[in-house]
Amino acid sequence: MFERIALVGIGLIGSSLARVIRRENLARHIAIATRSQSTLKRAEGLGLGDSYSTSASDAVRGADLVIVSVPVGSSGEVAAEIAPALKKGAILTDVGSTKASVIAQVEPHVPDGVHFIPGHPLAGTEKSGPDAGFADLFDNRWCIFTPLPGTDPDALEKLSEFWRRCGSNIDTMDPQHHDMTLAIVSHLPHIIAYNIVGTADDLESVTKTEVIKYSASGFRDFTRLAASDPTMWRDVCLHNKDAILEMLARFSEDLASLQRAIRWGDGEKLFDLFTRTRAIRRSIIEAGQDIDVPDFGRQVVEHPDAKP
Amino acid sequence: MFERIALVGIGLIGSSLARVIRRENLARHIAIATRSQSTLKRAEGLGLGDSYSTSASDAVRGADLVIVSVPVGSSGEVAAEIAPALKKGAILTDVGSTKASVIAQVEPHVPDGVHFIPGHPLAGTEKSGPDAGFADLFDNRWCIFTPLPGTDPDALEKLSEFWRRCGSNIDTMDPQHHDMTLAIVSHLPHIIAYNIVGTADDLESVTKTEVIKYSASGFRDFTRLAASDPTMWRDVCLHNKDAILEMLARFSEDLASLQRAIRWGDGEKLFDLFTRTRAIRRSIIEAGQDIDVPDFGRQVVEHPDAKP
Incomplete structure (x- = not known):
């Protein structure tokens, strides 16, 4: 060619x-x-x-x-x-x-x-x-x-x-629409993943060993994105600032509202959100953008430090 | 038995x-x-x-x-x-x-x-x-x-x-330590995943079709946790409220600080966090808690709506 x-x-x-x-x-x-x-x-x-x-x-x-x-x-x-x-x-x-x-x-x-x-x-x-x-x-x-x-x-x-x-x-x-779209489908997920892994790393009440040991119950999913190339992602953050800040603001607003629902025991609101998000996973699978096997089809891994 | x-x-x-x-x-x-x-x-x-x-x-x-x-x-x-x-x-x-x-x-x-x-x-x-x-x-x-x-x-x-x-x-x-530990390794990740999927679902500037179509660039990882059973997770939120609110507060505090670094172009701070988190992924893999293959070993999926 x-x-x-x-x-x-x-x-x-x-x-x-x-x-x-x-x-x-x-x-x-x-x-x-x-x-x-x-x-x-x-x-x-x-x-x-x-x-x-x-x-x-x-x-x-x-x-x-x-x-x-x-x-x-x-x-x-x-x-x-x-x-x-x-x-x-x-x-x-x-x-x-x-x-x-x-x-x-x-x-x-x-x-x-x-x-x-x-x-x-x-x-x-x-x-x-x-x-x-x-x-x-x-x-x-x-x-x-x-x-x-x-x-x-x-x-x-x-x-x-x-x-x-x-x-x-x-x-x-057009470039602006690309940057806005990627801010939500890619940049925000990476930033959130980096952030939650950082939060877990900083705790005193739960040891790092425990975070790692029990990570399969959810946390480990985030560590994959949070293992991405630091230079690349620093640059993405610095060079798509406006769209990222816009998405971060929306995310934080929604999280504050969710936090309030947890604090005040608003079970109905929690249930509604948790049901709505399930439908999106289905759409992604129907669109052929992810595989429909539990846990991403991840193989069971051996725990070398387990079985005393 | x-x-x-x-x-x-x-x-x-x-x-x-x-x-x-x-x-x-x-x-x-x-x-x-x-x-x-x-x-x-x-x-x-x-x-x-x-x-x-x-x-x-x-x-x-x-x-x-x-x-x-x-x-x-x-x-x-x-x-x-x-x-x-x-x-x-x-x-x-x-x-x-x-x-x-x-x-x-x-x-x-x-x-x-x-x-x-x-x-x-x-x-x-x-x-x-x-x-x-x-x-x-x-x-x-x-x-x-x-x-x-x-x-x-x-x-x-x-x-x-x-x-x-x-x-x-x-x-x-003890039960209190269990609840605090699970709040960070499991409950917070699920809540964050539910939240980001909800945020994406609510956008006007990016269509739902686009979010789904381009989800493989990061977003889809979150949709798996956000597809978990709504009743189970509503109850977790209502019944581990204090530990979850504590972890949410820390997460939001860290996110505000990260957001500030993005706004003011503090590349060094971003680079440091993104490097630190990469090390945690390595520890999880070393502890045998996840597999060391790219993208969770996920198989490539066909895009039925692609190839015009």
Whole structure:
């Protein structure tokens, strides 16, 4: 599909792309760039690309598709660095979890004749780094584009076809709506998960050992999201601030109301909410967005410290 | 192990007990009672017991082990009903998620010569009803007893042995500590999950269809807990009020502080929290309390509405 694809950043997303590009034969040459010497070495050890560089400019030179997969806070810096080296006619895209901020950071640097198409594959796990990637990551997941006005339709179609070949389904929306939508479906859940794990970590009345030992009764579900990459999530919080603060305000308002119902023993209100939320789980399963087996189909794990 | 075990309540926990009791041959006779005629019929259809009754008194008559598995708010009522029918020397236990409240409700009714030992198996899924049970549910999970002062050690040992044969590991603590511990590891996570799903359900700026469609980016993790049995969780909220309000206050305080860090762009604070929480996930995995595969080992699900 492409002569040369440059992957700037080779973490979970970048390295999954490298693997699926190779498997589906989507480029003749995969050029990998990352600033960290040790990460680059690891990528090379894994045989993820055809050339390796700590210089993003070197990697993007001559590339007809450039995919930037770095924490969103680094987007502007990377764009400034690679801009002079971008080939005329190249497609430049990213995978960042926030879009308005990435556009504001990147757009000013994009040279004439380069097609900048902001993108966001809704895919990932709580793991990070080049070892964490896998070729199936984008299978049946959504990739959202937030194209700028005047985007070349051929370039958009070519990039869409690329992502479809990676396994994804394509959606298009404006950047503000993307940021608001992701704030509720992704950013707020992660922030809440980080917060509750922090709260549990700080208790004096219940020991950390007890929190860990009994975590299977609910708590452990949150620890997965709360194990996500700290740099990535710091940047998401800083770069989708308004939408996140809006969602946090609504969440806190609702929680205050729920807390009041608990304090005053309003069983009916509790029952109504707990029934309504059950219906949403059903819709998610009906929409094929989660599996309908108890406990996510999680296997029973052995307790090495148990059975005295 | 026992001549006759009476199971009062035959939902997820009761029906899992019925299955493991049968498999491990722990009783000559399993007597099942539930107030709902349709649930009882279903239990009978599944062949879970040897006798079936809508009267708890009938079921417990002559039983040497009685296990009450009903929403904690019904504990007192059930105890009052069965008390006159309990056999001298019988062990009476429960599986409720709160312990101080269950003790307060049940203890006044317990006749002399009956061994009341409050218990709580930390096991369950988001499913409920007699069809949801399975014999492996208690495998390698913790069962916590909160014995009253003066509990007969032989009765406690016999009940412990019963739960061990069901697959569980045994812990003992006082009821107040149990309630505080469960408030953080189980009750708060459920309440937070219910709340965030409710918040998402109420939005106008993002449609319900979008919330569902893009839920795999984090939100769906919360919908599992938020699909738990509404009656059970209403009762937990009403019967562990003080400990839950204490944990909610701490959670909200921490969230306000996190929100402030987001508003003022305090990246260092965000990074520190997000790093600390990652370590807790690692401890949980090291303690064998969750599996170390990305995304809980969840299988990729097909999106029936995708691929236009």
